[in-house]
Amino acid sequence: MSDVRVAGTGQTAFGNAPERTGRDLFAEASIAAFEDSGVPRADVDAVFYGNFMGELAEHQGHQGPLMAEAAGVDAPATRYEAACASSGAAVRDAVFRIRSGAADVVLVGGVERMTNLGTAGATEALAIAADELWEVRAGMTFPGAYALMAQAYFAEYGGEHEDLAHIAVKNHENALPNDKAQYQSAIEIADVLEAPQVSSPLGLYDSCPLSDGASALVLTSEAYAEDNDLEAPVAITGTGQGGDRLALHDRDYLARSPAARKAGEEAYADAGVDAGDVDLAEVHDCFTIAEVLAIEALDLEPVGEGITAARDGRTTADGETPINLSGGLKAKGHPVGATGASQIGEIATLLAGTHPNSEFVEGATTGVAHNAGGTVASATVHVMEVVE
Amino acid sequence: MSENAVRDAGFDEWLDAASEGEAYYLECPEGHGSLPPRRVCPDCGSTDLEETPLPESGEIETFTVTHIPTPAFEEDAPYATAIANFGPVRITGQVVGVDVDAVENGLEVELEVTVSETTGERVLGFSPV
Numbered sequence: 001m002s003d004v005r006v007a008g009t010g011q012t013a014f015g016n017a018p019e020r021t022g023r024d025l026f027a028e029a030s031i032a033a034f035e036d037s038g039v040p041r042a043d044v045d046a047v048f049y050g051n052f053m054g055e056l057a058e059h060q061g062h063q064g065p066l067m068a069e070a071a072g073v074d075a076p077a078t079r080y081e082a083a084c085a086s087s088g089a090a091v092r093d094a095v096f097r098i099r100s101g102a103a104d105v106v107l108v109g110g111v112e113r114m115t116n117l118g119t120a121g122a123t124e125a126l127a128i129a130a131d132e133l134w135e136v137r138a139g140m141t142f143p144g145a146y147a148l149m150a151q152a153y154f155a156e157y158g159g160e161h162e163d164l165a166h167i168a169v170k171n172h173e174n175a176l177p178n179d180k181a182q183y184q185s186a187i188e189i190a191d192v193l194e195a196p197q198v199s200s201p202l203g204l205y206d207s208c209p210l211s212d213g214a215s216a217l218v219l220t221s222e223a224y225a226e227d228n229d230l231e232a233p234v235a236i237t238g239t240g241q242g243g244d245r246l247a248l249h250d251r252d253y254l255a256r257s258p259a260a261r262k263a264g265e266e267a268y269a270d271a272g273v274d275a276g277d278v279d280l281a282e283v284h285d286c287f288t289i290a291e292v293l294a295i296e297a298l299d300l301e302p303v304g305e306g307i308t309a310a311r312d313g314r315t316t317a318d319g320e321t322p323i324n325l326s327g328g329l330k331a332k333g334h335p336v337g338a339t340g341a342s343q344i345g346e347i348a349t350l351l352a353g354t355h356p357n358s359e360f361v362e363g364a365t366t367g368v369a370h371n372a373g374g375t376v377a378s379a380t381v382h383v384m385e386v387v388e
Numbered sequence: 389m390s391e392n393a394v395r396d397a398g399f400d401e402w403l404d405a406a407s408e409g410e411a412y413y414l415e416c417p418e419g420h421g422s423l424p425p426r427r428v429c430p431d432c433g434s435t436d437l438e439e440t441p442l443p444e445s446g447e448i449e450t451f452t453v454t455h456i457p458t459p460a461f462e463e464d465a466p467y468a469t470a471i472a473n474f475g476p477v478r479i480t481g482q483v484v485g486v487d488v489d490a491v492e493n494g495l496e497v498e499l500e501v502t503v504s505e506t507t508g509e510r511v512l513g514f515s516p517v
């Protein structure tokens with residue numbers, strides 16, 4: 001089976017751009033990805049595109065062809081929706097398409113336009129990732145759902161808000177040199193602890209911001225990369241996806257993410273690696289507690305111990321396994337449908353030595369990207385390795 | 389959503405029943421519990437689901453106090469949302485009839501269908517026993 005190469009990566013700056021249309025955002029990200037790859041647009045066999053709330057934010061359905069057109073690509077295009085894991089799911093199917101031999105080149109990415117909805121409108125839009133009848137109508141919000149998990153985690157395994165604050169501080173620190181990040185500003189523990197509460201125990205600084213942005217990747221078969229002399233040293237060598245019951249209350253665990261564990265186990269097996277081989281990871285820290293649940297599900301930390309990982313320096317930039325060197329969703333921003341493909345781009349550039357934070361992972365060969373939807377009823381995990 | 393006058397079959401009947409103190413869950417022959425509307429047991433695939441009386445009280449397993457709500461709960465905030473374990477099923481609801489600061493894990497609650505202060509729509513709630 002041939003590896004799938006990351007030939008080009010691109011993304012817009014993530015942040016506040018309420019007036020920019022989704023098609024404009026995706027066009028910019030795709031231009032960057034094509035320029036980075038050296039692959040001609042005419043060689044693209046398919047476009048896989050992730051987006052979550054386009055109907056609400058832009059009154060726009062049927063976005064696949066629209067985005068292919070925006071990217072200047074004449075190829076069939078399909079949209080993927082898996083809440084915040086939309087473009088992780090798109091990447092996964094792009095990997096399968098290329099592995100099957102049905103495509104040599106796939107343009108994959110995602111977009112979210114959010115800030116034009118305002119805070120109240122975006123909060124309402126994000127909530128539709130939960131069970132409308134049994135969760136949203138009871139008043140559960142998206143931050144509220146993660147707050148329920150955080151409170152359950154504290155009750156079961158211990159830990160306190162200050163432990164979570166170290167995750168936010170770490171991810172802001174990591175974003176400082178990332179020019180695409182929404183926040184290039186350092187914060188302190190006290191900032192997190194004193195911030196207004198959103199949904200207890202989580203406050204404003206435990207939450208990722210509302211973001212507009214797009215990401216794009218040009219993925220190719222190994223043969224295509226070799227035949228065309230592409231500079232594509234990093235491959236996606238493992239893919240996994242896990243699912244779970246939609247409502248948090250219907251899950252086996254309130255303080256764990258079994259779907260992410262399934263996705264991780266599948267991706268590790270697919271790549272022929274185990275958690276001990278992982279040098280760095282980008283994980284889906286939509287809220288500080290989500291990073292804890294993610295690194296435990298990926299077996300990078302034992303269950304119940306991930307809460308101390310940032311505080312004790314195991315996951316900081318100079319730690320044993322740096323997590324979210326991009327700044328994560330917390331500081332880089334989280335344009336929902338763009339996040340999964342953006343994470344793949346971060347790992348590819350970190351491993352290739354072209355990322356502003358590559359100095360922290362010199363010699364690293366194996367990275368992981370973890371993308372989660374809703375309260376992790378959907379999760380995708382990709383293993384990426386340096387192959388040349 | 390809230391302004392939608394068309395009922396959600398299965399769900400709204402359940403809320404009607406809960407309002408009358410006759411809440412139920414769906415039970416398959418294997419004893420798995422689930423909530424309507426549902427035709428298939430999500431645990432075992434059985435299509436033989438029977439409405440079975442819900443235990444009268446449940447215990448709060450986790451909770452949060454929400455300060456930034458969706459627009460449909462703007463006037464209600466801050467409010468406490470909890471997941472309570474009723475045995476065969478867990479349920480998410482808004483905790484009413486008690487100060488939000490007094491909500492804690494282990495608190496025993498019963499169902500109380502309440503009303504959103506913002507929209508006047510029915511909201512599934514819990515009140516301390």
Ligand SMILES: [Zn+2]
Pocket residue numbers: 416417418419420429430431432433434
């Ligand atoms: Zn069953």
